[in-house]
Amino acid sequence: MKQQxxxxxxxxxGYHNFRHNRLAMMGAAIxxxxxxxxxxxxxITPQDPYNLKELDLNNSFKPPVWESxxxxxxxxxxxxxxxxxxxxxxxxxxxxxVGVLATVYSLVIGTILGLIAGYRGGWxxxxxxxxxxxxxxxxxxxxxxxxMVAFGRGIDKLIIALxxxxxxxxxxxxxxxxxxxxxxxxxxxxxVCGFPSWVIMFRHILPNVLTPLIVIGTIQVGNFILTEATxxxxxxGVPISQPSLGLLLANGYQVLFSGLWWVSIFPGITLLLMxxxxxxxxxxxxxxxxxxxx
Amino acid sequence: xxxxTLTRLGQMVIVLLVVSVIVFGVMNLTGDPVLLxxxxxxxxxxxxxxxxxxxxNLPLWEQYQxxxxxxxxxxxxxxxxxxxxxxxxxLERMPATLEMTIFAMIMAGVIAIPLGVYAGAYPDKxxxxxxxSASLLGISLPSFWLGIMLxxxxxxxxNIMPSSGRGEVTSFWGINLSILTVDGxxxxxxxxxxxxxxxxxMLIRLTRAGIMEVMRQDYIKFAKAKGMSAQxxxxxxxxxxxxxxxxxxxxxxxxxxxxxxxxTETIFAWPGMGKLLIDSIYRVDRxxxxxxxxxxxxxxxxxxxxxxxxxxxxxxxxxVK
Numbered sequence: 001m002k003q004q005x006x007x008x009x010x011x012x013x014g015y016h017n018f019r020h021n022r023l024a025m026m027g028a029a030i031x032x033x034x035x036x037x038x039x040x041x042x043x044i045t046p047q048d049p050y051n052l053k054e055l056d057l058n059n060s061f062k063p064p065v066w067e068s069x070x071x072x073x074x075x076x077x078x079x080x081x082x083x084x085x086x087x088x089x090x091x092x093x094x095x096x097x098v099g100v101l102a103t104v105y106s107l108v109i110g111t112i113l114g115l116i117a118g119y120r121g122g123w124x125x126x127x128x129x130x131x132x133x134x135x136x137x138x139x140x141x142x143x144x145x146x147x148m149v150a151f152g153r154g155i156d157k158l159i160i161a162l163x164x165x166x167x168x169x170x171x172x173x174x175x176x177x178x179x180x181x182x183x184x185x186x187x188x189x190x191x192v193c194g195f196p197s198w199v200i201m202f203r204h205i206l207p208n209v210l211t212p213l214i215v216i217g218t219i220q221v222g223n224f225i226l227t228e229a230t231x232x233x234x235x236x237g238v239p240i241s242q243p244s245l246g247l248l249l250a251n252g253y254q255v256l257f258s259g260l261w262w263v264s265i266f267p268g269i270t271l272l273l274m275x276x277x278x279x280x281x282x283x284x285x286x287x288x289x290x291x292x293x294x
Numbered sequence: 295x296x297x298x299t300l301t302r303l304g305q306m307v308i309v310l311l312v313v314s315v316i317v318f319g320v321m322n323l324t325g326d327p328v329l330l331x332x333x334x335x336x337x338x339x340x341x342x343x344x345x346x347x348x349x350x351n352l353p354l355w356e357q358y359q360x361x362x363x364x365x366x367x368x369x370x371x372x373x374x375x376x377x378x379x380x381x382x383x384x385l386e387r388m389p390a391t392l393e394m395t396i397f398a399m400i401m402a403g404v405i406a407i408p409l410g411v412y413a414g415a416y417p418d419k420x421x422x423x424x425x426x427s428a429s430l431l432g433i434s435l436p437s438f439w440l441g442i443m444l445x446x447x448x449x450x451x452x453n454i455m456p457s458s459g460r461g462e463v464t465s466f467w468g469i470n471l472s473i474l475t476v477d478g479x480x481x482x483x484x485x486x487x488x489x490x491x492x493x494x495x496m497l498i499r500l501t502r503a504g505i506m507e508v509m510r511q512d513y514i515k516f517a518k519a520k521g522m523s524a525q526x527x528x529x530x531x532x533x534x535x536x537x538x539x540x541x542x543x544x545x546x547x548x549x550x551x552x553x554x555x556x557x558t559e560t561i562f563a564w565p566g567m568g569k570l571l572i573d574s575i576y577r578v579d580r581x582x583x584x585x586x587x588x589x590x591x592x593x594x595x596x597x598x599x600x601x602x603x604x605x606x607x608x609x610x611x612x613x614v615k
Contacts, residue, residue, distance in 0.1 A: 134309050137598050138591065139553035146587060149575050150320045226436050230557060233438050234572060246436075253442055253561070257457075261446055268439040275434040283430070 014288055027280025034274055037089055038096040045086035050241065064262050076262040078251055087248055088267055094244040095274065098155060099225040102162035103217050109163065110170025111213065115201045117171065118178025129175065132168045140165040144227055148236040158237055162224050169216055177209035215286045222278030229271055245271045302602070306595045313591045314365065318358050321584055331374060365588065371581030375574070380585035384567045389469045390460060391559065391566030395551045397473060397482055398489040403544065406494040407537075410501025414536070415528050417506065425498060432495025437554060441488040441561040448484065456481050458563035485562040489554060493547055500543055504536035538608060545601035549594045 009015060018024050042048070062077040075084040117128040135143065147161035181187060182205070190200045231237035232246030233253070240247070245267045252264025328345050336344070345351050349360060364370070370381040413422040449457035461481030463470040472478030508514060509532055517527045556568030563569070567586060574582035 134312060137309070137549075137594055139550045139594075141550075142553040142587075142590070145556075146317070146320070149583065150323060222434065229436055230438055234557065234560065234575075236575065249436075249439060249442065256442060256446060257450060259450065261450075264439070264442050264446065268436065268443065271436050271439065272431075272434055275436070276430065279430060279434050 017288060018284065021284055023280050024284030027277045027282075027284065030273055030277030031281060034092055034096060034277065038093045041089035041093050045089045046083055049082045049087045049090055049243070063260075075266050078248070078263050079255060084248075084262065084266060087243060088245065088270055091243055091245040091248055091267060092270065092274070094155065094238060094242055095225050095228060095246075095271070098158050098162065098228045098238075098244070099221045102159045102166060102224045103221045105159065105163040106166030106220065107170055107213060107217050110167035111174050111206070111209075113167065114171040114174025115178055115205065115209075118175040119182055119197065119201050119205065125175070128171060132171055135165075135168050136172075141227060141230065144231060145234070145236065148231055153236060153239045155238055155242060158228055158231065161231075162227060165227075166220060166224065169220070170213060173212050173216065174209050177212070178205055181205050181208050211289050215282060215289060218278055218285055219282035222275040222282070225271070225274055225278075299603075302599055306599060309595055310588075310591060311362075314362060314588060315358070317584055317587050317591075318361055319354075321580055322354065322357075370585035370588065373574075373579055373582050375577050375579045375582075380579075380581040381589070383570060383582060384586055384589055387565060387567040387570050389471070390564060391552065391555050391568055393471055393473065394482060394486055394489065394558070394564060394566060395548065395555055398486040398551060399493070399544070399548060401486055402490040402493040402497055405490075406497035407501050407540065410498040410540075411505055411528070411533065411536075413498065414502035414505025415509065415524075415532075417502075426502070429495040429498040432491050433499070435491060435495075437488055437492050438557050438561055440491055441485070441558060444484045444488060445561070455484055457484075460565060485558045485564050488561070489551055489558045492554070493551065496547070497540065497544070501536065501540050504539055505532060508532045508536045538605075541608065542601055542605050545597060545604065549597050552590065552593065 018028075064076045075088070077083055078087065113128050117125040144161045144165050147164060148157060151157050151161075178201075187200060187204060190204050195204075228237055228244060229246030229249065232244050233250045235250065238244045238247055243251075248267040249264055249271075252260075252267065255263055328341055328348065328350055331348075332341055332344050342351075349357060352360075361371075368381060369379065372378065373380050373383055376383060409425050413425045416422055444455075445457045448455040456477075459481060460470075460472045460478060462475040462477040463472050464475055464478075465471075472482050505528075514527060514532055517531050518524075522530075552568075555564075555566060556571055558564065559566045559569035560572045567589075570582065571586045573579075574586070
């Protein structure tokens, strides 16, 4: 059984297309590397950037190794003598954690609400969709900013804020597909068999409305990583004790005019690569899963 | 049309009321403003007096009633920091923000739409692939980082562009504008570019997709079969239909850009209402934050409405119900 599944996957047209799409492969490789970094980062960094005992102010503002010759700090240090590379690895962890968790929560909540709205219809549908409409008329960035200002900094709060912003897209998409699925024969059959509504929604309809969510989810991880970085840069995102890439960039901005370029260049490139990875993969999945282009 | 407009106006009022309840409610959950206002050595009795003067001893729904009736009369409270009406503070800074946003929008449109049309009309050419790669880079680029990089390269290293402020302004119908002086134009270029790049990337993709979809349709094939030149088919027939969704999104993006201007203004110290918002957040200047959110909400609702109306005007296939 397992063998068959594997064969079906590696023999599929989609996998074949993926192997022959250099950009998609690149995106997947970038994301895979960042995921590895996020998981195993603390094992490989030369320094624990949270451990104040390991920091030494004598080491502050060292340029990268090719300018300073100090091989302990490959990409230089910041104002507290923190190794930039180690800080970035920990930053990637936080960015990934926030981006992926917020996407998963948005997907789950949005899908459930969309299924209920589409299948039940009536006032439940009206209430959920009116909320979605109102929310969609405001930029997600501003809503997230408002929530963070009201409730204060924190990784958990960031995830909540992004989830509150993100669920709408899934809810609308799922509702639309559910409306189309609801009147198909297999749903009627299930209803005649006497299955309860939740079984019909989650076991029968759900598998048929999942495909577009994969595309939205992939691209949303990148968007959330960007939003998190922006909020942290503005000082309303992650707490100072847990610097993400955005907070490292805020440090870089403060020392920009002193010519300390490395503190803002390297975290920025890292952030850019992460988002490019998700966008490359998302573009491929969108073309691959879009029946209109086939 | 009249009925549609009236229904939409009613909906707009409801949306704004909902937003006001949320903003008011959530901002009230965040700490006690009295403690921010009284001196740290104030006694309990003094705090109680201050609370009564500010009306903060009333039940929440009564406070909301006062807030909303004041808001309708244009009174959004007084800034804790400046001791001046919050609405005045924001309105003073609004022209600077609008100037930068509109400049950035024009920049994005002028650059992105021709590139998108080209990439959509000739998808296999080398140049189109370059354009699409650039647009992928553009949507992945954190805009605040782009701003930092522009400052680093052009202001710090090369020292040829100013990094902050509006520069010299001239008064035009009583509004201060930067774009009319050389110095002001130099100041606005980098922040506007920072704001425009993300929009450009998105507009390129959208225009290209629109053109590609239209080019596949029968009436285009027919025009080609009639022997029309490729250029006339593109500009005379395809462009009009392809640009309809672009215009809608362009309008909706205006709201997005006002929101993103907060970040650009912070980086380039552009004295607009976005920078005021961020500064007020640091100072916990609650009336200014609330006034900004309400004003921006109103702006968005109006923009969305206008976009819908324009949409029905330019696309006769869409009927108003």
